[in-house]
Amino acid sequence: MVVDTGSADTWIPSADCKSKSCLAHRTLGPDDSSTLSASSDKAFAIAYASGNVEGFIAKDTLTFGSATIDEMEFGLANMVSDDFTNFPVDGILGLGFPSASILKVPTFLENMISRNIISKHVFGAYLHRTADNKNGGTITFGGIDGSRIEGGVEALKYYDVNTTTSLWSIRMSDVILDGQNANFQQGRNVIIDTGTALILIPPEDALKLHQFIPGTKSNGETFYIPCNTDISLQFQFGNDKYQLSSNDYIGDPIDAEQELCLSLIVGRSVVRDGAWLIGDVFLRNVYSVFDMENGKIGFGIPLPAVRASSTMSSATRGPTSSPTSSAISEQANLTNPTGTGLPDQVANPTSSPIRTTTTPSLASFIDHGRYRYLVLFAISLFTMHSVLVFIF
Secondary structure, three states, X not given: OEEEOOOOOOEEEEOOOOOHHHHOOOOEOOOOOOOXXXXXXXXXXXXXXXXXXXXXXXXXXXXXXXXXXXXXXXXXXXXXXXXXXXXXXXXXXXXXXXXXXXXXXXXXXXXXXXXXXXOOOEEEEEOOOOOOOOOXXXXXXXXXXXXXXXXXXXXXXXXXXXXOOOOOEEEEOEEEEOOEEOOOOOOEEEEEOOOXXXXXXXXXXXXXXXXXXXXXXXXXXXXXXXXXXXXXXXXXXXXEEEEEOHHHHEEEEOOOXXXXXXXXXXXXXXXXXXXXXXXXXXXXXXXXEEEOOOOEXXXXXXXXXXXXXXXXXXXXXXXXXXXXXXXXXXXXXXXOOOOOOXXXXXXXXXXXOOEOOOXXXXXXXXXXXXXXXXXXXXXXXXXXXXXXXXXX
16 A cells, blocks of 8 residues: 555455456455445545546455554445556555545544544654665654654654645745755745655746756756766755755666666646645655644654765855856756657656545646656656555
């Protein structure tokens, strides 16, 4: 199951599903669980930018670790579009606000509260980087794992969630590259989404950000940066700055010489109000706390501390002021890359699809007309996620 703060609903494929995608995944049916019950009268349908699912509401006992949730309601999909076929997970575990639910049944977190499994609507997450520690990601429901945080729980910094949406959305002050403020005036609203692999931002913001990276090229919405770039990249919330490792924002090489690599910060407007969608490229660099009771998101430095790959101080690299328009043309060649075999666009930026219904969730704000997916790229990104295994 994808641990997904970008949605509130939980669903898995049904054994009755004959779709190509269902046949490629583990499913659930009466032969798998004697306590499974379902009613075809309680149907659901969710339209995703990269596909859709349909089915009915089921009920069963859910067990993970030492915890058990009796008679939990969830979606059992009997139609899953082919877009999901190559996803290496079976379903989605929604950790969003109840008001964002499309199924309109108690969410996973609400069930844990009502069954006294946890006493607080809070959870802490650390998404591992496979190159550092295979299967090292953790999620703690009902509390925070202070042993995963540099300085313990006291070192966490908290930021208010935007109360006008049903999303895990907070305000970002600015982006700093090699000590230079990008100067995103008045900051940006950003959605913190564990179910999204990349960072998706409006094209004009992506252009402005990448102008600070010498040697950048672009075909419009996709950016290609030197594979050996050592630009320091920080996201600022309030007065707090969080470093992004180049291991996370520099993607795979796109040429045989391995000079240009895919930037995992993509210029694509996916949220109608211009908010940024911040996924695992950033979240692998912090320990994240999602506090639903107090409407806050907290960040801390994870242990072992994640640092940028370059150790050179910003004072030794480049100018200290924002580049002028003339300087920009010298720093970044923002034109179509030449040569053969270069991709036309970033394919499937999210690991779990973004909702496109009118339900008051992330779906309500999606500009889905600009979303175009290729599953192959999604597979490579999907493997970066922390997943939770359930036994029914």
